Amino acid sequence: MTGVSQATVSLVLNGRDDGSVRIAPETRERVLHAIRTTGYVADPVARRLAARHNRILGVFTYEPVFPTGTGDFYHPFLVGIEESAERLGCDLLLLTSAPVTDGRRRIFHDDNRLRLADGCVLLGRSLDREELGRLVAEGHPFVSVGRRDDAGGPVPYVGADYPVATATVVRRALDAGHTALAYLGQGAGPESHADRFAGYRTTLEAAGLPVRHEPTADRTAADLLDTLLAAGITAAVVEEYADGAAIAGLARERGLAVPGDLSILALGDPTRPAASDIEFTGFRIPRREMGWQAVELLTGLLAEVPGTVRQRLLPCQPVDGATLAPPPSPR
Amino acid sequence: MTGVSQATVSLVLNGRDDGSVRIAPETRERVLHAIRTTGYVADPVARRLAARHNRILGVFTYEPVFPTGTGDFYHPFLVGIEESAERLGCDLLLLTSAPVTDGRRRIFHDDNRLRLADGCVLLGRSLDREELGRLVAEGHPFVSVGRRDDAGGPVPYVGADYPVATATVVRRALDAGHTALAYLGQGAGPESHADRFAGYRTTLEAAGLPVRHEPTADRTAADLLDTLLAAGITAAVVEEYADGAAIAGLARERGLAVPGDLSILALGDPTRPAASDIEFTGFRIPRREMGWQAVELLTGLLAEVPGTVRQRLLPCQPVDGATLAPPPSPR
DNA sequence: CAACGTAGCTAATGCGTATTAGCGCAGAAA
DNA sequence: TTTCTGCGCTAATACGCATTAGCTACGTTG
Numbered sequence: 001m002t003g004v005s006q007a008t009v010s011l012v013l014n015g016r017d018d019g020s021v022r023i024a025p026e027t028r029e030r031v032l033h034a035i036r037t038t039g040y041v042a043d044p045v046a047r048r049l050a051a052r053h054n055r056i057l058g059v060f061t062y063e064p065v066f067p068t069g070t071g072d073f074y075h076p077f078l079v080g081i082e083e084s085a086e087r088l089g090c091d092l093l094l095l096t097s098a099p100v101t102d103g104r105r106r107i108f109h110d111d112n113r114l115r116l117a118d119g120c121v122l123l124g125r126s127l128d129r130e131e132l133g134r135l136v137a138e139g140h141p142f143v144s145v146g147r148r149d150d151a152g153g154p155v156p157y158v159g160a161d162y163p164v165a166t167a168t169v170v171r172r173a174l175d176a177g178h179t180a181l182a183y184l185g186q187g188a189g190p191e192s193h194a195d196r197f198a199g200y201r202t203t204l205e206a207a208g209l210p211v212r213h214e215p216t217a218d219r220t221a222a223d224l225l226d227t228l229l230a231a232g233i234t235a236a237v238v239e240e241y242a243d244g245a246a247i248a249g250l251a252r253e254r255g256l257a258v259p260g261d262l263s264i265l266a267l268g269d270p271t272r273p274a275a276s277d278i279e280f281t282g283f284r285i286p287r288r289e290m291g292w293q294a295v296e297l298l299t300g301l302l303a304e305v306p307g308t309v310r311q312r313l314l315p316c317q318p319v320d321g322a323t324l325a326p327p328p329s330p331r
Numbered sequence: 332m333t334g335v336s337q338a339t340v341s342l343v344l345n346g347r348d349d350g351s352v353r354i355a356p357e358t359r360e361r362v363l364h365a366i367r368t369t370g371y372v373a374d375p376v377a378r379r380l381a382a383r384h385n386r387i388l389g390v391f392t393y394e395p396v397f398p399t400g401t402g403d404f405y406h407p408f409l410v411g412i413e414e415s416a417e418r419l420g421c422d423l424l425l426l427t428s429a430p431v432t433d434g435r436r437r438i439f440h441d442d443n444r445l446r447l448a449d450g451c452v453l454l455g456r457s458l459d460r461e462e463l464g465r466l467v468a469e470g471h472p473f474v475s476v477g478r479r480d481d482a483g484g485p486v487p488y489v490g491a492d493y494p495v496a497t498a499t500v501v502r503r504a505l506d507a508g509h510t511a512l513a514y515l516g517q518g519a520g521p522e523s524h525a526d527r528f529a530g531y532r533t534t535l536e537a538a539g540l541p542v543r544h545e546p547t548a549d550r551t552a553a554d555l556l557d558t559l560l561a562a563g564i565t566a567a568v569v570e571e572y573a574d575g576a577a578i579a580g581l582a583r584e585r586g587l588a589v590p591g592d593l594s595i596l597a598l599g600d601p602t603r604p605a606a607s608d609i610e611f612t613g614f615r616i617p618r619r620e621m622g623w624q625a626v627e628l629l630t631g632l633l634a635e636v637p638g639t640v641r642q643r644l645l646p647c648q649p650v651d652g653a654t655l656a657p658p659p660s661p662r
Numbered sequence: 663c664a665a666c667g668t669a670g671c672t673a674a675t676g677c678g679t680a681t682t683a684g685c686g687c688a689g690a691a692a
Numbered sequence: 693t694t695t696c697t698g699c700g701c702t703a704a705t706a707c708g709c710a711t712t713a714g715c716t717a718c719g720t721t722g
Contacts, residue, residue, distance in 0.1 A: 007671080023670070044447040049677050091424055096422055116447075381680040
């Protein structure tokens with residue numbers, strides 16, 4: 001159309017104006033005009049193949065991205081991710097094709113489109129350590145949403161500061177007069193659980209109080225409640241919101257007052273749908289902010305911005321709630 | 332590693348076994364072994380460049396994908412889209428980079444990654460007709476979630492059958508004895524609104540009743556309620572759930588009974604956050620199913636499956652609700 | 663007038679794969 | 693022995709762009 005070479009079009013298209021390349025303003029205008037009238041857009045695939053990057057960020061989740069069963073726990077993360085991506089002019093590639101093997105999605109399989117993206121954000125309660133290690137080893141740029149232990153190298157992440165948030169909540173209980181507390185949940189396994197428990201443990205140890213821990217896996221609310229009451233526990237620190245809701249509901253059914261007879265502290269937002277109109281004392285995970293910063297961090301890594309902090313812990317927001325009261329006076 | 336050519340690796344990788352190509356089982360095994368040990372994965376970009384498709388589906392929304400302000404109205408669509416994509420082994424490319432011009436996102440801009448995907452799902456209340464026309468004209472495979480009028484050609488879509496759903500709701504009101512109804516909302520503009528109004532109009536006309544219509548734009552709930560009462564309306568058919576909630580709330584504040592004094596029929600789920608504990612009589616939009624089928628249809632188009640129905644209307648699910656009662660006996 | 667510089671552009675190449683025509687070779691047929 | 697046949701594989705090319713060395717034409721300088 002313009003009698004100009006493909007190279008020139010490419011140069012104009014990319015607005016190359018640096019010292020090494022010069023295009024006559026008149027030619028440039030002619031080409032731009034042709035581009036405008038034809039609506040020509042460079043093929044993003046070829047572009048990526050040649051240029052090695054394309055402003056596409058992968059998003060991998062170990063659970064469905066748009067969850068139905070997890071009470072939309074992940075939704076706020078994605079809101080933050082999307083906002084940030086939009087601001088930075090990036091597209092998001094949801095790696096939904098990852099096949100489920102042994103009950104979980106796998107990043108690495110024989111047709112993964114991971115490398116189509118410049119980098120990748122990882123989301124999920126527990127990431128597969130082997131896959132994480134491989135990401136590190138192969139040098140794929142990525143950021144985890146949620147703190148992760150090293151996996152053959154430091155893992156870049158944007159996490160929530162569960163130790164501090166949990167410690168703060170526990171200290172509130174101590175300040176209210178509680179001396180018999182128990183941690184309900186795994187307290188181990190995924191970093192998010194271990195971190196909570198660590199905050200709980202150190203706070204109680206510092207106060208010289210016993211560190212009680214009740215696992216919840218495969219136990220009924222009734223069993224748990226019985227155990228707590230038998231042990232004289234006055235404040236339950238629950239890892240999972242849903243467990244807190246179940247116990248609170250049951251306690252009230254039995255005529256016990258929450259928090260009058262039993263205080264309940266929830267360590268974060270519901271990850272499973274939990275029907276409850278109670279507002280629990282505890283904290284909120286800055287999910288949107290975490291998603292937002294994860295993308296920020298990832299693009300920072302990609303641009304190799306010097307001085308980028310690769311591991312960030314964000315503070316959680318305390319929630320006063322209505323489930324903490326002084327312990328009942330001993331009978 | 333195996334002393335074999337790149338072409339052979341490609342053939343093995345793609346499991347080519349058809350008559351035209353033959354690989355000795357032994358060689359094949361050697362190559363596969365090398366692939367396994369090195370964890371080699373073909374570059375998806377180069378693959379796409381050469382093969383012209385890559386099982387990536389674009390998702391374009393005219394509002395943010397993970398909405399905060401729209402009360403998650405779009406979320407169920409995305410759940411369906413993701414489920415379907417996962418089942419089909421497709422990844423999703425969220426076109427979040429689309430810049431906002433004149434208050435809305437634009438598909439076509441000078442760096443759109445649209446063509447990176449094999450096809451595209453479009454989501455949003457009202458799609459830009461010009462852009463829609465261009466998609467059709469340029470032959471981009473796409474499917475709209477929600478019915479769309481032709482745009483320089485038929486638009487493939489998976490929509491909700493608003494005419495029938497609305498007609499059904501209105502007929503319920505007629506059966507309950509109402510003769511003074513009014514439609515509250517735009518009733519025009521986006522197809523979804525026009526379709527609702529069409530269902531309303533035809534039903535009333537068939538019954539020989541007047542077709543009243545009150546626009547809601549820029550009007551307060553008080554103004555609307557006054558107008559309805561002054562006109563002796565006994566049943567309000569509201570396009571927007573949130574408007575229904577506002578009017579119902581206000582009516583009750585004023586001591587009116589809903590539905591005793593005024594029945595309110597909602598034409599679908601909330602698109603704006605609406606705090607209301609009322610369950611409105613009306614219908615539910617099969618959002619998840621729509622998303623699901625949109626992806627199905629799109630992959631059908633891409634595979635050029637013969638006999639693919641390109642325009643589908645899905646039935647809405649009636650909701651009995653608690654806001655329809657016989658009209659009050661005239662005073 | 664020759665050597666040199668510079669602005670403006672193009673030819674050529676690489677990115678990593680899929681595809682296809684066709685080559686070499688071994689065994690069968692003549 | 694020669695010709696034929698089909699199997700197993702490879703060389704070469706296309707895909708559409710970004711990049712860069714280098715070419716041409718037109719001053720400029722000594």
